[in-house]
Amino acid sequence: MNYDSSMSGTLKRRLALAVVAGVGATLIVSAGPAAAGGVPHIRGGETVPVYSYENAVRESVWVQTPLDNDEDGVPDKVAVDIVRPRETADRRLKVPVILEGSPYYSCCGRGNESERKQYDANGTIVKQPLYYDNYFVPRGYAFVAADLAGTGRSTGCMDVGGREEVLSAKAVVDWLNGRAKATYADGTPAVATGWTNGRTGMIGKSWDGSVANGVAATGVEGLETIVPISAISSWYDYQRYNGVLRVEDYPEYLFSYVNGRPASACAATVSRLDEGSDDATGDYNAYWAERNFRPDARKVHASVFIAHGLNDTNVTTDQFAQWWARLGVPKKMWLSQAGHVDPFDLRRADWVDTLHRWFDRYLQGLRNGIDREPAVSIETTPGNWVNERSWPAARATSQRITLGNGDGTTGTLGGGSGRAVRTWTDAPDLDEATAVASPATAVPGRAAFLSAPLTQEVRVSGTPSVTLRVRVDKPTTELTARLVDYGTATRVNYLARGEGITTLPTESCWGAATAADDACYRDTAPSLVTADHAILTRGWKDAAHHVSLRFTTPLRPDRWYTVTVPMQATDQRLAAGHVLGLILQASDNEYSTPQSTGATIDLDLRGSSLTLPLVGRLPKPGAVAPAVTTAPVPRTFAPPRFDPLVP
Structure with missing residues (x-):
């Protein structure tokens, strides 16, 4: 390293x-x-x-x-x-x-x-x-x-x-x-x-x-x-x-x-x-x-x-x-x-x-x-x-980014939305790899928004969130958001079984030993993957908890509601030439146990936005999103919702 x-x-x-590498004392x-x-x-x-x-x-x-x-x-x-x-x-x-x-x-x-x-x-x-x-x-x-x-x-x-x-x-x-x-x-x-x-x-x-x-x-x-x-x-x-x-x-x-x-x-x-x-x-x-x-x-x-x-x-x-x-x-x-x-x-x-x-x-x-x-x-x-000296990055500022209409299929991060509405129906079988792949094409059960290609490196440092103005035809629905870096790079392969490491046959020793306890441990190496995109962070929310997590407030099908979906904190750098994407779904069958209601969601782009803690700025969007194509990157071990709090 x-x-x-x-x-x-x-x-x-x-x-x-x-x-003493490789020696049991x-x-x-x-x-x-x-x-x-x-x-x-x-x-x-x-x-x-x-x-x-x-x-x-x-x-x-x-x-x-x-x-x-x-x-x-x-x-x-x-x-x-x-x-x-x-x-x-x-x-x-x-x-x-x-x-x-x-x-x-x-x-x-x-x-x-x-x-x-x-x-x-x-x-x-x-x-x-x-x-x-x-x-x-x-x-x-x-x-x-x-x-x-x-x-x-x-x-x-x-x-x-x-x-x-x-x-x-x-x-x-x-x-x-x-x-x-x-x-x-x-x-x-x-x-x-x-x-x-x-x-x-x-x-x-x-x-x-x-x-x-x-x-x-x-x-x-x-x-x-x-x-x-x-x-x-x-x-x-x-x-x-x-x-x-x-x-x-x-x-x-x-x-x-x-x-x-x-x-x-x-x-x-x-x-x-x-x-x-x-x-x-x-x-x-x-x-x-x-x-x-x-x-x-x-x-x-x-x-x-x-x-x-x-x-x-x-x-x-x-x-x-x-x-x-x-x-x-x-x-x-x-x-x-x-x-x-x-x-x-x-x-x-x-x-x-x-x-x-x-x-x-x-x-x-x-x-x-x-x-x-x-x-x-x-x-x-x-x-x-x-x-x-500190975290999040001292130079990170909270930036509100509008969701633009783009070509009507793939939206833009930044830009105008007009009176556009995105509509999708919950697809509980839509897995993450498929949801985030090929964002320029229509995929049932998701909505995609892309930035223009970055003109310089930007850094996301802190806790992003997405605010969605939605109308739902059921008393509730789950909402899932993913932030994606579209661009080829070599990254730590945290989706592999070792979650970023490979265990080697050699050992190194870290302390004194007895016959019963040798203080020697298998060495490790980074597990890396070169891919054309990677998920930076994820977020989930049950829409009926939009007022408080202490109680539910069922949604009425004739009303619009503002629901903020906080994403997980992160610190990631996106290289110049890459594209930042926001992928929205309803229920998520990999990181949660879906309680799918089969809801159809209308998303009012005018009342919706992405909030990013950014060092740098996203470039001015074009009229339509860039043409980004990718290959799915499937995970290689069991979905994390089934894992225990592993040692």
Whole structure:
């Protein structure tokens, strides 16, 4: 890959010490003279690997939570597996903690290789998934992996983003700070304050990162930083698209996917998931409000380091964008062109180095300057990253673009509409590849609008939306909008099974090793495709929710309504000579479960427009849209509405 800066001397030294490609062990090299203040793992403003990983303390405790949602009369307990340096305990040095709370440790595994926790015959943890313990424990951190309530070895019942889930992870932070009780397997008390200073950082991808967001939103004392990767900030927006149902019975499915308890223990919880999520209406209600962390962003005092794929069709991009916009704390963000992919599998050396420096700054208190560097790193084209001070782009302006009539079949972006009306009937079997291909031809079930060929590069940075003035012959219809870049380019192939990466047979190692845990992971390479068009972003809305997401307002067939369809946040550059397209449909059978009413939609172009956060401007449109022809680009894996919240 090409990066916008050369490899630092610090990073080169770390790679020389910590990475042995293709070998199942990693060397620990002496760090030199004792550090000032008697802290052996701090040298020259950074933590260094001086402690034995093989000889680390490995133990399990059960932390008591404040809830009893399995209703057995006993407070629910969270199983917590710990790896911490023995030498710091012997010297009575207290270390900070890196915590990952996950429902995946037993059922499904973590990371690109789906690693699970492993125990010896005595029940002692011998392998933690991922490299966090291998890399950070020798550097003076403890790593703590908590089975969320109702999963793994924990009691309670998983409530899929709800209070039980969040408070079970919060209880671990409380225990680390002496505010909650825990016991060992034999029932004797377990106390953490003898070996940790309580300074905790949470990390995790997907569901795990979502938990980190939720715990941070409680404002819990002792949580100093979080690193949410491809994470949820509103579970409503994960399972609903502005009133559009993503998939039926999804909370119950996610529960069953990770559940570690007997069915009888959690029947009441499953019933509450079914009733509260309210598939019948798609309304935002108290159930979803409990699972929306964004209003409590003001309570967050932990620093936040976000990583997300701009083409993530599982945890879509509004999850990071709306969270980022509300945070008033030190924050940093990486945005890649991939889908639901961990940056460890995209930009491995830079990611580990940056994560190391981030934790050193906010958990060890080392003034290493990372908080003064540009806050945002964005992949603009495959393998090319740029650093910026803020996001969205500082020069992006909100521009309203009219929908012109064009030739009466294909409209224009910009230009006059006259009294033109576009009419189409919902075609629930119209797939995305067909809908966006060949925009200059008539396709039943869609309406297409094209810009003139770009005279210079433009950048879409932020959250687009389309406002539609519609008349519908049914009480409601779903509305779908897609923004498309028409023009040949090599792009990250996020629609392939690896969502932008290909896993290679070689390995690299990222930390110290034991016989049971070698810290070595399969290398990856970018998965690229050269195509004549690509979808930049998508948006959906149930038209009956045009007044509020909290209730439906059925449409009357004799009235015109203004419905705004927000699209997912994005940051994309369109090259000179390319054409920007807007494709409108009704229901979408790939990214949602269509609740098709068979509606016929009239679209009044005079009252409709596209709003784009643009750096640059679209060229003045011609009288008709340019003649753009394309070939369909079919996806190569299962539609994302059927995927679980994958690890």
